[in-house]
Amino acid sequence: MQPRFVGRLGLADAVTATNAALGFLAVVAATVDPELAARLVLLAAIADGLDGVVARKFGSTPAGEHLDSLADVASFGVAPAVLAFVLARQQWGLAEPSAAAAATFAIPALYVAMAVVRLALYTAYDVGNDHTEGVQTTLAATLIAAAVLAGVTDAAVVLGATGAFAYLMVTGVTYPDLFARDALVMGGLQALAVAAPLALGRAFPTALLAAALAYLLLAPRFYWREVHESPADAPDTGASAGDDRGSDTRESAGESGSRESETRESEARKSEAPDPEASSGD
Numbered sequence: 001m002q003p004r005f006v007g008r009l010g011l012a013d014a015v016t017a018t019n020a021a022l023g024f025l026a027v028v029a030a031t032v033d034p035e036l037a038a039r040l041v042l043l044a045a046i047a048d049g050l051d052g053v054v055a056r057k058f059g060s061t062p063a064g065e066h067l068d069s070l071a072d073v074a075s076f077g078v079a080p081a082v083l084a085f086v087l088a089r090q091q092w093g094l095a096e097p098s099a100a101a102a103a104t105f106a107i108p109a110l111y112v113a114m115a116v117v118r119l120a121l122y123t124a125y126d127v128g129n130d131h132t133e134g135v136q137t138t139l140a141a142t143l144i145a146a147a148v149l150a151g152v153t154d155a156a157v158v159l160g161a162t163g164a165f166a167y168l169m170v171t172g173v174t175y176p177d178l179f180a181r182d183a184l185v186m187g188g189l190q191a192l193a194v195a196a197p198l199a200l201g202r203a204f205p206t207a208l209l210a211a212a213l214a215y216l217l218l219a220p221r222f223y224w225r226e227v228h229e230s231p232a233d234a235p236d237t238g239a240s241a242g243d244d245r246g247s248d249t250r251e252s253a254g255e256s257g258s259r260e261s262e263t264r265e266s267e268a269r270k271s272e273a274p275d276p277e278a279s280s281g282d
Contacts, residue, residue, distance in 0.1 A: 008061060008063065009061055009063060009067075010055075010058060010059060010060065010061050010064075011054050011058050012051045012052075012054040012055035012058065012059075012060055012061075012064060013051075013060075013061055013063060013064055013067055015047055015050050015051040015054050016047070016048075016051045016064070016067045016068050016071045017067070017071065018047050019044045019047040019048050019051065019071040019072070019074075019075050020070065020071035020074045020075060022040050022041075022043050022044035022047060022075060023040075023041075023044050023071065023073075023074030023075030023076070023078065023079045024074060024079075025040050026038075026040035026041045026044065026075065026079035026082075026083070027074075027078060027079050027082045030079070030082045030083045030085075030086045031082075031086060034083055034086055034087055034090075034148055034153070035148060035149060035197065037079065037082075037083050037086075037145075037148075038083060038144075038145035038146075038148040038149045038197075039145070039149065039193070039194045039197060040079070041075065041076070041079050041080060041083070041141050041142075041144070041145040042142065042145050042146070042149075042190045042193055042194045042208075043190075043194050044075035044076070044079070044141075045075070045076070045138050045141065045142050045145075045190055046187055046190050046191060046194070048068075048071070048072065048075070048076075048138055049138075049183060049186075049187050050187075051064075051068065065123055065127050066123065069119040069120070069122065069123045072115075072119055072137050072138065073112075073115060073116055073119060075141065076115065076137035076138050076140065076141035077111070077112050077115030077116060077119070077137060077141075078112055078115075079141065080111070080140065080141040080144045080145065080162065081108035081109070081111045081112045081115075081162065082108065083144065083145070083148065083158075084107070084108050084111070084144065084158045084159055084161075084162040085104060085105070085108040087148070087153055087155050087158050087159075088100070088103075088104040088155040088158070088159050089104060090155075091154075091155040092104065092155055103159060104155075104159070107159050107162050107163045107166070108159075108162060110163065110166045111162050111163070111165060111166040113166075114165075114166040114167070114169045114170050115137045115140075115166075115169060117169075117170055118134050118135075118137060118169040118170055119137060121133070121134070121170075130176060130177050131174050131175060131176045131177060132174070132175055132177075133171070133172050133173065133174055133175075134168065134169045134170050134171050134172070134173065134175070135165060135168040135169050135171070135173075135175065135216065136169075136175060137169060139175075139212060139215065139216060140165035140168070140169060142190065142208070142212050143161065143165070143209065143212045143213065143216065144158065144161060144162065144165070146193060146205045146206075146208040146209040146212060147161065147209055149193055149197045149202065149205035149208075150202050150205040150206045150208075150209050151202055152209075173220050174220055175215075175219055175220060176219060176223055178215075185211070186208075186211060186212070186215075189204065189207055189208040189211055190208060192204040192207075192208075193205040193208045
């Protein structure tokens with residue numbers, strides 16, 4: 001008897017499943033070598049971007065979007081949380097009850113919960129849009145992994161960032177999708193950080209960290225902003241340097257509509273005016 005997925009899943013789905021497997025490997029590796037775990041998280045992020053490319057070229061399946069969110073829970077929800085937990089446990093120890101010990105357990109658990117919520121909201125409301133609300137789980141995981149590979153391993157910093165991302169993932173801040181060229185650059189930096197994390201004084205993970213931070217902080221305001229502006233929010237075409245022909249057409253149509261409106265109002269006033277003969281009896 002053949003597996004149920006035969007004939008139902010495509011090549012893109014296989015790449016997505018690979019993403020999930022890499023997430024599991026990152027969790028296992030975190031207990032042995034946190035830097036190896038960080039590299040596996042970035043490798044999963046590359047697979048996450050690659051499955052979209054494959055889907056556009058070879059087609060997708062109805063299960064694709066659901067499979068993608070499930071894989072992201074493993075790779076960008078659980079794996080970064082375990083990485084933060086392991087770093088804190090190694091540095092602080094958990095032998096005695098303390099505030100640090102409570103934070104070591106609570107913050108990663110909160111991160112996983114918020115990642116699941118964010119991915120569910122994305123699947124329900126954002127699939128097919130050119131933007132999304134809240135920090136993407138892929139971005140949060142990339143920042144945590146890149147920071148570790150760049151040498152930022154202080155438990156307080158990593159746990160603090162993990163807690164911040166737990167909140168940012170479920171905010172209403174709008175993040176636009178990357179242009180294809182920028183996604184390619186980000187993927188290239190991720191690949192270099194995975195392949196040679198120590199080269200040139202950790203230059204590649206540091207560059208990836210800087211690029212991801214720039215997107216995190218600047219994208220909602222400055223990156224591809226016009227894509228998700230509604231027509232009501234669009235700038236005044238009469239004062240802009242846009243297409244003059246379109247502006248002239250809209251202005252002419254507006255003037256014509258205004259004249260027609262004035263004519264209708266004038267006729268209405270005449271019809272509604274009181275008849276002098278009818279009102280003289282009062």
